[in-house]
Every structure is written in structure tokens, then in C-alpha cells.
Amino acid sequence: MADLLFFMFATVAIGSAIGVVVARNPVGSLMFMVATLAAVAGIFVLLEAHFLAAIQVIVYAGAIMVLFLFVIMLLNLGHDYQRDVKGGVWSVMAFATTGGLAGLLVRQLGRSADSPAFLTGSGGDAIDAALAEYGAVGAIARPLFTDYVVPFELVGILLLVAIVGATVLAKKNV
Amino acid sequence: MTMHLDFSSQGHYLIALLPELVLSVCAMVVLMAGVSKRMRNSPDRVTDLGWLSLLGILVAALxxxxxxxxxxxxxxxxxxxxxFRLYANWIFLSAAGMSVLVSIAYVDKQKLQAGEFYGLLLLSTVGMMFMASARDLIVIFLGLEIMSIAVYAMTAMNRRDRKSAEAGLKYFLLGAFSTGFFLYGIALTYGAAGSTNIAAIAVAIGDGSAHTGLLGFGVALLAIGFAFKVSAVPFHMWTPDVYEGAPTPVTAFMSAGVKTAAFVAFLRVFFVAFDGVYAQWWAIIWWLAVLSMVGANLIALVQVSVKRMLAYSGIAHAGYLLLAIVSNNGTATAGLLFYLLVYTFMNIGAFAIVMTVGDQAERNQRIDDYAGLGSRQPMLGVFMTIFLLSLAGFPGTGGFMGKIFLLQGAMDANLVYLSTILVLTTVLSYWYYLRVAWFMWMREAPDADTHVGLAVPVALRLALIVGVAVILYTGIFPGSALELARAAAESLTSGRFLSLSAR
Known part of the structure; x- marks a missing residue:
């Protein structure tokens, strides 16, 4: 059952991801992106990361995507469609590059049986132990404020820089 | 009394990150002061913000x-x-201090938003310092983003200049593109090694538990991400346009600071974490170095804009410095650190002269415009000549000693071809550096009043004097700076052996 659900979510995620790229209308491509994120949230549920799944839906599929939608609508985008990849040679090259990279990656992943430590790391047990001890939220919150406190605070500076930068560039009277 | 930090309590981070904390707080004070009513009602006070930033930098240096x-x-x-980190911090703080000194008059004259300008400059420096101190790929990534986003905004900051906006957008788009490579590289490395900690990655590679195929991808993508940031050929496309379009003080800051930060993080990741797979990545960096040295020096020969010429000179220098990463030994690392210190002073100095000749605006940037500068403004001419000679690598300047130390490291690693190419392209570069000097001293100024009324602001004068002093001092007595660089390289090497012994 879990396997079936996994393949269902995975198919939706990959199919919608392709839809994001090929959709002609920006709003349509955005909707595909929401579907991708929701499907990934489903995979999180299957991994018993319920808190992560909820956050994924609330923050990504909810808040951030709505902002995207607002921007697209306010800027009134999506009327004149232009191809990103121009000319036959370029599209062949673009597809060859991405296809080649994807092929190499798939081949390497297929060989993962060569190094068993890669598949049977101790990560799963550690997550189970943390879940049992601190609960779904605590398992994320504890490392965030202990081991990862420096990156956590750094994100604050990063957001400050982004806000100040955006304000400086978008201000009306200079 | 020495203090020991084992990071068993979060409070230890407050001590370990003291310079970064001081600088962040100073940046926020500058930001707040910039929007205060008093500051807005008296525009002539904007220079105070520059001096306040400089004070913060000095306290951070303490x-x-x-x-x-x-x-x-x-x-x-x-x-x-x-x-290693503390040495890199000296370079970042010097770059920030010099940049603030050369910006004060420019920001005032171009009416840039001073609070945001200095605030972003300081926060960008904080990002650089985190890149140097990071023991974890996540921290390197966040430092890189803080640095880059602040610099993107600063590049586009001159809202009255079309070229500034164009440069900002170009830099932002290509930078975001390279960030994608970098982040994907981190993800694959994490997938392969099971950790983002640099020492843990080295251990995983050492004991063979890392997945080699994924790791190869991760290493390659991280190399591309870093190559973008150090602007190595063929990932240099953005550099000339961005350097030319950005306000000159911002160009000076990023040419020194961003490059140093990228190189320092590059070195820590490849030297410590990926040491075990050196055989797989050295060829990538080898080719990047060759292409950068040859390509950039050839294109620089035909530039007519001095600012653009300095951009290609920056790309060529990325090639020279990549030599140290291929060498992968302590001697070359010390050489790299030494060179980056000197490079900061000579490059910001050269851009300060560009700013002065342009009268604190984006004017007079063609080589023809430098005709007669030597006879009309002898001091500026002498200073510019020293900066150019140091960039070219003339004996007696810090740039020469830096190249010697780099070559020493490369010879230790038996990189005969690369060393030969470095020497040959250096000889080639004399042409375009000395051409500017030739125009300054040998050509007559076209009009009687060219260069006569050039104002050299006090702060900029201070930066020029400090720059020349450092270049000549490190050129004649390289000992003390090199000792410090050697100790820094030593600390990195011992970190590497620590990870090896944990096998």
C-alpha cells in the first residue's frame, strides 16, 4: 500500500514538474508547481515526517505560491508567449546537455549497491530515536536551535540583506 | 591566558563569532542612522556614516x-x-576598510543612499567572514548568499545610471544561476558523504563510505559554483560587464572581497574535504587555471576602458590563484593567502585612481583619458604606476612576491606547465598594465585644463597612502605577512591531518 502511494505521489511530482516547464501560461505553470509541492508533501507523510509535510503545504504550497500568483497577476504577465530556447541547434544542445547529465546521474544512482554504506546509513535510526524522544516538532526544533543555531541566525541576516537590497532598488524617490 | 572553546554550550559561539557580531551590529546601527530624521534633514552628514562604518571595522579588527x-x-x-580564518578576516576587513575610505566622497557626490550603502557593505563583509570560518557547507552557502545578495544590490545602487541597473540585473541572474550549481553540488555531496560537515566529509571519503559517483558530481558542481564566484574562464562572462557597470567603489570592493571570500572557501572545501579525491578534480581546476590565465590576458590586451581592463586583469588573477588550489600543498596555500592580501590593496588602490580621474563619477575611463596625468598630477601618477606595477608583478612590489610564493608552491607540486604558463602570461600582461603608465607619463594631455582641477578627497588620499605602503612593505619585507600566512596555512593543513588520523 505504502509503495503504491509512493509511486502515485512520485508520478504526480515528476509529471507536474515537467508541467511547470512546458506550460505556456505562467499561471498554469504555477498551478503545476503547487501540485509538485503537494505531492512532495505526500511523500513526506509516507516517511512519517508529518510536521515537515504540514510545513511544506502551509509555507510552500500555501504562502509562497500565493505570493507568486499575486506577483504574476499584478504585473499582468502571461500574454505574449515567447520561446525560451531559440533555434533548432540550441534546443538540441540544451536537451543533449540536460539529458546527458540526467543519464549520468541515473547511472550513478543505479550503482549505489556498490557502496552499501550509502543505502544503509545510520540516519534512519537516529531520526527514529529523535522522533521517539522529542516528537515530530521537537526532532526538528532541537537541532535547529542547538547544532544548527549558527546557520539559523545567519538566515536572519540573509533575509535582512535581501529586504534592505530590495527596498533600496525599488524605492520610488531616490 | 588562553581560552578554550569546545562548543559544548551555545554561548561559545558568541565568543567564536565576536568579529562577525561586532560588524553585524555596526551594520544595523548604520542602517538605522541612515533612515533617522536627523540624517535625512542634513544630507551633508552622510560622510559621518562612512566614518561610523570604519569605526565598526576597526573594532571588528580588534x-x-x-x-x-x-x-x-x-x-x-x-x-x-x-x-586560516583569522588571516582571511584580516583581508576582508582591509577590503571593507579600504572600500569605505574610497567610497565616502563618491557616495556623497552621486547621492547614493548612504545608510543602505554602508550597511550592505558591512553585511556583505560579514557574509565573507562566515565563508572563511565555515566548517559546514550550509554555513558556506549562507555566507555566500549574504555576500552575493548584498553585492547585487550595491551593483545596481546608482539609480540614475542605466548601466548600473543593467550590471545589477546581469549579476543577479547569473549569480542565481551559479547558486543553483553550488546548492546542487552541496546536495549531492551530502547524499554521497552523509554529512555537510567538512571534516566529516573528509572522513567519509577517507574510509570509503562515500558514494563515489554522486561525490564526483557534487565535486564538479561545487567547482563550477566556485569558478563562477572567482570568475574563472569559462565562467567569467558576467565579470567585465558587471565590473564596468557597477559604481566604481562597489567594483573595487567586490573585485577584492568577493574574490578573496570565494577563494578562501574554495580552498577549505577542496583542500580539506575533497583531499581524498584529489586525483579526480585536479584536472578540472588545471584547465580552469590555464583558460583563465591565457584567455583573460589575451582579451585584456585590446581593452580601451581602464575599468574593463582591470576586470580582465581580475579574471587573469583568478587564473594565477587557481594554481594554488591545484598545487594542494601548504606552501601554495600560504602563497595564495599572501597574494590575496596584496591583491586587495593594489586592486582597490587602482580603482581609487580610476574614481579620482573620473572626478567621483563614471567618466574618463578610457585609456586616452589618462594622457598627461603624470605631469599634471604627479602624485596620482606615481601611485597609479605603483599599483599597476604590483598588479603586473614587478620586483620590489607585493604583487611580485605573491607570484614568487605561488610559483614556489606550484614547483613543490611539480606543476611545470602551469608555472611556465603563469610566467609567460605575466610577461604578456606587462603590455596592458604598462600601456596605461605609458599614456600617463609619455603622452601630452589634449587640453590645457585636463586633470588640473582633480580633487582628491582626504579619505581617498588616506586609502591610497595605506595601499602603497602595504604594497611596498610586503614587496621589500614580505617576511611578517608571509609568516602569518604560513601559520594560517599550517592550521588548515593540521585540520586535514586531523581528519586523516580519524580514519
Whole structure:
């Protein structure tokens, strides 16, 4: 059952991801992106990361995507469609590059049986132990404020820089 | 009394990150002061913000010096307290200090938003310092983003200049593109090694538990991400346009600071974490170095804009410095650190002259415009000549000693071809550096009043004097700076052996 659900979510995620790229209308491509994120949230549920799944839906599929939608609508985008990849040679090259990279990656992943430590790391047990001890939220919150406190605070500076930068560039009277 | 930090309590981070904290707080004070009513009602006070920033940089430098008395235990913390980081911090703080000094008059004259300008400059420096101190790929990534986003905004900051906006957008788009490579590289490395901690990655590679195929991808993508940031050929496309379009003080700051930060993080990741797979990545960096040295020096020969010529000179220098990463030994690392210190002063100095000749605006940037500068403004001419000679690598300047130390490291690693190419392309570069000097001293100025009324602001004059003093001092007595660089390289090497012994 879990396997079936996994393949269902995975198919939706990959199919919608392709839809994001090929959709002609920006709003349509955005909707595909929401579907991708929701499907990934489903995979999180299957991994018993319920808190992560909820956050994924609330923050990504909810808040951030709505902002995207607002921007697209306010800027009134999506009327004149232009191809990103121009000319036959370029599209062949673009597809060859991405296809080649994807092929190499798939081949390497297929060989993962060569190094068993890669598949049977101790990560799963550690997550189970943390879940049992601190609960779904605590398992994320504890490392965030202990081991990862420096990156956590750094994100604050990063957001400050982004806000100040955006304000400086978008201000009306200079 | 030495203090030991084992990072068992979060409070230890407050001590370990003292210079960064001081600078962040100063940046926020500058930001707040910039929007205060008093500041807005009296526009002539904007220079005070520059001096306030400089004060913050000096206090951060004091904190950085104090950290030499602090020792850390272990290498599992998010940030390192080692000589390598502290040495890199000296370079970042020098770059920030010099940039503030050369910006003060420019920001005033171009009516840039001073609070935001200096605030972003300081926060960008904080990002650089985190890149140097990071023991974890996540921290490197966040530092890189803080630095880059601040610099994107600063590039586009001159709202009255079309070229500034164009440069900002170009830099932002290509930078975001390279960030994608970088982040994907981190993800694959994490997938392969099971950790983002640099020492843990080295251990995983050492004991063979890392997945080699994924790791190869991760290493290659990280190399591309870093190559973008150090602007190595063929990932240099953005550099000339961005350097030319950005306000000149911003160009000066990023040419020195961003490059140093990228190289320092590049070195820590490849030297410590990926040491075990050196055989797989050295060829990538080898080719990047060759292409950068040959390509950039050839294109620089035909430039007519001095600012653009300096951009290609920056790309060529990325090629020289990549030599140290291929060498992968302590001697070359010390050489790289030494060179980056000198490079900061000579490059910001050269851009300061460009700013002065342009009368604190984006004017008079063609080589023809430098005709007669030597006879009309002898001091500016002498200073510019010293900066150019140092960039070219003439004996007696810090640039020459830096190249010698780089070559020494490369010879230790038996990189005969690369060393030969470095020497040959250096000889080639004399042409375009000395052409500017030739125009300054040998050509007559076209009009009687060219260059006569050039104002040299006090702060900029101070920066020029400091720059020339450092270049000549490191050129004639390289000992003290090199000793410090050697100790810094030593601390990185010992970190590497620590990870090896943990096998």
C-alpha cells in the first residue's frame, strides 16, 4: 500500500514538474508547481515526517505560491508567449546537455549497491530515536536551535540583506 | 591566558563569532542612522556614516586580533577558530576598510543612499567572514548568499545610471544561476558523504563510505559554483560587464572581497574535504587555471576602458590563484593567502585612481583619458604606476612576491606547465598594465585644463597612502605577512591531518 502511494505521489511530482516547464501560461505553470509541492508533501507523510509535510503545504504550497500568483497577476504577465530556447541547434544542445547529465546521474544512482554504506546509513535510526524522544516538532526544533543555531541566525541576516537590497532598488524617490 | 572553546554550550559561539557580531551590529546601527530624521534633514552628514562604518571595522579588527588568544577543541563545530580564518578576516576587513575610505566622497557626490550603502557593505563583509570560518557547507552557502545578495544590490545602487541597473540585473541572474550549481553540488555531496560537515566529509571519503559517483558530481558542481564566484574562464562572462557597470567603489570592493571570500572557501572545501579525491578534480581546476590565465590576458590586451581592463586583469588573477588550489600543498596555500592580501590593496588602490580621474563619477575611463596625468598630477601618477606595477608583478612590489610564493608552491607540486604558463602570461600582461603608465607619463594631455582641477578627497588620499605602503612593505619585507600566512596555512593543513588520523 505504502509503495503504491509512493509511486502515485512520485508520478504526480515528476509529471507536474515537467508541467511547470512546458506550460505556456505562467499561471498554469504555477498551478503545476503547487501540485509538485503537494505531492512532495505526500511523500513526506509516507516517511512519517508529518510536521515537515504540514510545513511544506502551509509555507510552500500555501504562502509562497500565493505570493507568486499575486506577483504574476499584478504585473499582468502571461500574454505574449515567447520561446525560451531559440533555434533548432540550441534546443538540441540544451536537451543533449540536460539529458546527458540526467543519464549520468541515473547511472550513478543505479550503482549505489556498490557502496552499501550509502543505502544503509545510520540516519534512519537516529531520526527514529529523535522522533521517539522529542516528537515530530521537537526532532526538528532541537537541532535547529542547538547544532544548527549558527546557520539559523545567519538566515536572519540573509533575509535582512535581501529586504534592505530590495527596498533600496525599488524605492520610488531616490 | 588562553581560552578554550569546545562548543559544548551555545554561548561559545558568541565568543567564536565576536568579529562577525561586532560588524553585524555596526551594520544595523548604520542602517538605522541612515533612515533617522536627523540624517535625512542634513544630507551633508552622510560622510559621518562612512566614518561610523570604519569605526565598526576597526573594532571588528580588534576582536579578530583578540581571537588569536582563543583555541578551539575539536573540529565538529559550525565555525572554525583557526589561523586560516583569522588571516582571511584580516583581508576582508582591509577590503571593507579600504572600500569605505574610497567610497565616502563618491557616495556623497552621486547621492547614493548612504545608510543602505554602508550597511550592505558591512553585511556583505560579514557574509565573507562566515565563508572563511565555515566548517559546514550550509554555513558556506549562507555566507555566500549574504555576500552575493548584498553585492547585487550595491551593483545596481546608482539609480540614475542605466548601466548600473543593467550590471545589477546581469549579476543577479547569473549569480542565481551559479547558486543553483553550488546548492546542487552541496546536495549531492551530502547524499554521497552523509554529512555537510567538512571534516566529516573528509572522513567519509577517507574510509570509503562515500558514494563515489554522486561525490564526483557534487565535486564538479561545487567547482563550477566556485569558478563562477572567482570568475574563472569559462565562467567569467558576467565579470567585465558587471565590473564596468557597477559604481566604481562597489567594483573595487567586490573585485577584492568577493574574490578573496570565494577563494578562501574554495580552498577549505577542496583542500580539506575533497583531499581524498584529489586525483579526480585536479584536472578540472588545471584547465580552469590555464583558460583563465591565457584567455583573460589575451582579451585584456585590446581593452580601451581602464575599468574593463582591470576586470580582465581580475579574471587573469583568478587564473594565477587557481594554481594554488591545484598545487594542494601548504606552501601554495600560504602563497595564495599572501597574494590575496596584496591583491586587495593594489586592486582597490587602482580603482581609487580610476574614481579620482573620473572626478567621483563614471567618466574618463578610457585609456586616452589618462594622457598627461603624470605631469599634471604627479602624485596620482606615481601611485597609479605603483599599483599597476604590483598588479603586473614587478620586483620590489607585493604583487611580485605573491607570484614568487605561488610559483614556489606550484614547483613543490611539480606543476611545470602551469608555472611556465603563469610566467609567460605575466610577461604578456606587462603590455596592458604598462600601456596605461605609458599614456600617463609619455603622452601630452589634449587640453590645457585636463586633470588640473582633480580633487582628491582626504579619505581617498588616506586609502591610497595605506595601499602603497602595504604594497611596498610586503614587496621589500614580505617576511611578517608571509609568516602569518604560513601559520594560517599550517592550521588548515593540521585540520586535514586531523581528519586523516580519524580514519
Amino acid at each position: 576582536a579578530n586580533g583578540w581571537l588569536y588568544g582563543v583555541t578551539e577543541v575539536g573540529s565538529s563545530a559550525m565555525v572554525a577558530v583557526d589561523g
